[in-house]
Amino acid sequence: MFSSSSKDMMNAAEGTEQPTEAGYEEVYVHPVCHVQTPENRFGPGIRESFTAHVDMLNTAAVGDDFDFDEDDADSADDDYPDDEDEYESDNANPAGTGWLPSLIGMSANELMSMMGPVQALGLGLADANEAGTTSNTPSFPHCSSGRCNLTALSQRYNLYFAAYQDKIYVYQPQRAPRILPPPCLILHPATTKLAALYPGELDRRFSHQINNMIVGNLGNLEIVLFACDDGDIGAYYTHALVHWIKTYPKQDGAGPFSRSTPKPRMFFHENVTLSAWGLAIHQQSRLIAVGSNRHEVTVFAFALPRQDQEDDAYELDESPELWTGQTALQLQKHFQSRTRTWKITLPLGISGHNIPSVSFLDDEHGNADKIAAIDIWGVVWLLDIWKIGTGPVVIPATSETHRYLRGWCVMVLPGSAFKPTKSARETLGVTAKEILQPKANVLDITCGLYYVKDLAVNVGDMIRNRPYANSTVYEKLHNLATGGCPAPSEEGSSSLSSEWESVSGDSDSDDDDSLIPSMALNPPMGNAVSTTRWGALNRSVNSRSSAIKDLFDEVQLRREIVPMSGETPDPGKPPLTHQSVSRICNDRQKRAELARVDDFGALPKNYSLLRTSAADLELVPFDRTLARPVFRHVLTFLAPGLGQPVHDFSQIRSERIHMMLHVPELFLVVLGSEVGRVALVTLTKSGKVVDGVPLRRGFRVDCVLPRKAEEKKKVRPSCGLVGIAISPEPVPGPRVKGQLELCPAGMVRGPVVYRLILHYADHTILMYDLMRGDPKEELMIF
Numbered sequence: 001m002f003s004s005s006s007k008d009m010m011n012a013a014e015g016t017e018q019p020t021e022a023g024y025e026e027v028y029v030h031p032v033c034h035v036q037t038p039e040n041r042f043g044p045g046i047r048e049s050f051t052a053h054v055d056m057l058n059t060a061a062v063g064d065d066f067d068f069d070e071d072d073a074d075s076a077d078d079d080y081p082d083d084e085d086e087y088e089s090d091n092a093n094p095a096g097t098g099w100l101p102s103l104i105g106m107s108a109n110e111l112m113s114m115m116g117p118v119q120a121l122g123l124g125l126a127d128a129n130e131a132g133t134t135s136n137t138p139s140f141p142h143c144s145s146g147r148c149n150l151t152a153l154s155q156r157y158n159l160y161f162a163a164y165q166d167k168i169y170v171y172q173p174q175r176a177p178r179i180l181p182p183p184c185l186i187l188h189p190a191t192t193k194l195a196a197l198y199p200g201e202l203d204r205r206f207s208h209q210i211n212n213m214i215v216g217n218l219g220n221l222e223i224v225l226f227a228c229d230d231g232d233i234g235a236y237y238t239h240a241l242v243h244w245i246k247t248y249p250k251q252d253g254a255g256p257f258s259r260s261t262p263k264p265r266m267f268f269h270e271n272v273t274l275s276a277w278g279l280a281i282h283q284q285s286r287l288i289a290v291g292s293n294r295h296e297v298t299v300f301a302f303a304l305p306r307q308d309q310e311d312d313a314y315e316l317d318e319s320p321e322l323w324t325g326q327t328a329l330q331l332q333k334h335f336q337s338r339t340r341t342w343k344i345t346l347p348l349g350i351s352g353h354n355i356p357s358v359s360f361l362d363d364e365h366g367n368a369d370k371i372a373a374i375d376i377w378g379v380v381w382l383l384d385i386w387k388i389g390t391g392p393v394v395i396p397a398t399s400e401t402h403r404y405l406r407g408w409c410v411m412v413l414p415g416s417a418f419k420p421t422k423s424a425r426e427t428l429g430v431t432a433k434e435i436l437q438p439k440a441n442v443l444d445i446t447c448g449l450y451y452v453k454d455l456a457v458n459v460g461d462m463i464r465n466r467p468y469a470n471s472t473v474y475e476k477l478h479n480l481a482t483g484g485c486p487a488p489s490e491e492g493s494s495s496l497s498s499e500w501e502s503v504s505g506d507s508d509s510d511d512d513d514s515l516i517p518s519m520a521l522n523p524p525m526g527n528a529v530s531t532t533r534w535g536a537l538n539r540s541v542n543s544r545s546s547a548i549k550d551l552f553d554e555v556q557l558r559r560e561i562v563p564m565s566g567e568t569p570d571p572g573k574p575p576l577t578h579q580s581v582s583r584i585c586n587d588r589q590k591r592a593e594l595a596r597v598d599d600f601g602a603l604p605k606n607y608s609l610l611r612t613s614a615a616d617l618e619l620v621p622f623d624r625t626l627a628r629p630v631f632r633h634v635l636t637f638l639a640p641g642l643g644q645p646v647h648d649f650s651q652i653r654s655e656r657i658h659m660m661l662h663v664p665e666l667f668l669v670v671l672g673s674e675v676g677r678v679a680l681v682t683l684t685k686s687g688k689v690v691d692g693v694p695l696r697r698g699f700r701v702d703c704v705l706p707r708k709a710e711e712k713k714k715v716r717p718s719c720g721l722v723g724i725a726i727s728p729e730p731v732p733g734p735r736v737k738g739q740l741e742l743c744p745a746g747m748v749r750g751p752v753v754y755r756l757i758l759h760y761a762d763h764t765i766l767m768y769d770l771m772r773g774d775p776k777e778e779l780m781i782f
Helices: 011-012 037-042 046-059 110-120 125-130 238-247 328-336 424-428 448-450 458-463 473-481 578-595 708-712
Strands: 034-036 151-153 160-164 167-171 185-187 210-218 221-228 230-239 267-270 277-284 288-294 296-301 341-347 358-363 368-374 380-384 393-395 409-414 442-444 500-501 557-563 608-611 615-620 626-632 657-663 668-673 678-690 693-704 721-728 752-762 765-771
Touching: 037 046, 046 608, 151 167, 151 210, 151 752, 160 210, 160 721, 185 238, 185 277, 210 277, 210 657, 221 238, 221 277, 230 238, 230 288, 267 296, 277 368, 288 358, 288 693, 296 578, 341 578, 358 500, 424 678, 424 693, 442 615, 448 458, 448 473, 448 626, 448 693, 458 473, 608 657, 626 693, 657 721
Parallel strands: 151 721, 277 358, 341 557, 358 409, 442 626
Antiparallel strands: 034 765, 151 160, 160 167, 167 185, 210 221, 221 230, 230 267, 277 288, 288 296, 296 341, 358 368, 368 380, 380 393, 409 608, 500 678, 608 615, 615 626, 657 668, 668 678, 678 693, 721 752, 752 765
């Protein structure tokens, strides 16, 4: 395997690099882990500074006495500015100096005592240090703890985003050892007016910290979307950031950012009234979905060009009349027309909980039809976006799952996301004799841990010490299947028992129409609609609290709607108090509970749900006749190298798979956990059966990073993982100076090599290269 990188794993682990001779490429002779150490970014002594920072956080509350000056934040007075008005003047203090006036008049001792907390908040020297200035005291921007994924990579440009508390640093990543050079841009999103009414859940005194961040396409344009603990959500166009970087280049990171330099503007800035977590972007339907601690999902549907719509489906309208004077189906027709921007509220019900992850479910035309939301109890809620009067569909958590595990990530996967396989071992990563079947249709494939190459964990010791399950059963199954011999290190084919059979006449085509029921874009809803559907509606006899003006007034560009109940509150008169918001939301949850449905048999059968809890992974097909693979203990707590202190994380708090990335081209899902480890999971499909249960969709764990050799070299630091990100590598070849496109026009891309970046709380950066040269080939890590 050839690459233009200039270091192997040995040099990477030591943080050194030898220059490559011009015109020559280097040959990898063994697996590589590219490393950037904190010292490489911030200089000697940074580890001691980080240790002191963690100790302070563990012994005292941070930010009690600080008044945050937001004058240097990116302005967002206009939520939807014109395209040509992408920037604004920044006449405030430069990043990181807004706190200085509050320190004037203090004694030297007071200043010294305050410096630790100030740096812990990510203020002051941190931004200047990242921007290229020097300081006698090593400093660094600090990562928020207990969040979701705080890093992302653009899929179009060579841009890496890292969220440090309330700021987003933008880098141009490169090869090791300087994977992240000084930032080319620091974004400081402002707060909305509503954010002041709703304190954060994790830090009430500093609530504008970022909880989650993703990159995706909204229509034809790529955006970076973030969610904050105060309920704020915002987005920037990546092409606007690229234009800014090219227009205002820094001299190789030398010097702080200019105070007079205009900042890129958010094109989208909203608030969902309580801590925001789950994020999803739908390209074709141009939707943004947000899951929050309000126990509801908010979908922002941007207005689309008017299209001719057929009225035949609504000729027979016997739906109930709403307080607006319209019938439910009249409101639905107007709602689905997308002639204006809508803020759509989808409550779970009183039995729902906080929502850390959301995903879109498409109809047969590729349009977003529903939202899949997972709450922290592991329950998945399927919420209809467009139909008035439709309640949530509930997919319960796995009954064997202890409540301590909870739920963290959910992803809807079409049949095309799965790699065809020929053997059962290739499909699930285990032999048939090592599969545990605790209940009908559930296939526990945890014994796959024994076959993960270069796994740093001692599987036997780990499963014997799990605190919430009788995990020794896996060791017994494995010993019986292998005759007590150690698991083979190579993933060769193994003889299959008679439990594995081919499905007679099986066809695994993704175009099999028999698998997908008819789900039209605007389905007919006349007399055939069940009358029970309208039970949760706000009808004309209800209170006038939901009264609105004429919905067809085209001057009114944005509306709010709760499709389940038909409510359309006036966006110009938001609730003024936290108590009033809670009262309204509680009423919505009660209505949603009455309208909920537990049967998901009518859902498209060619889709599956991938959901995670703490260290467990489960695939739930919408076709209930198919097998449901479960893999437990995928990412478990493992202390870093012997003798290293463990900072700011423990087994109970850190074991949660709360980072999930999908790479369709590689049939790959990347899972990350705060324990500092990442699993590479290949999605598979097969025509096999196990004990009479059809297995059409499955997965196997190919690798867990860092690998055993890297753990021995103490590559993984003794702190939590705060983010994972993956994107294609820039196409090699001559480039114009300042060119940021990953594949500029006119350049030919060969087999796509992806770079996976792991970002730790102490700013250690690990990077791996991944590739699957052909869909039939195995995943290569090099």
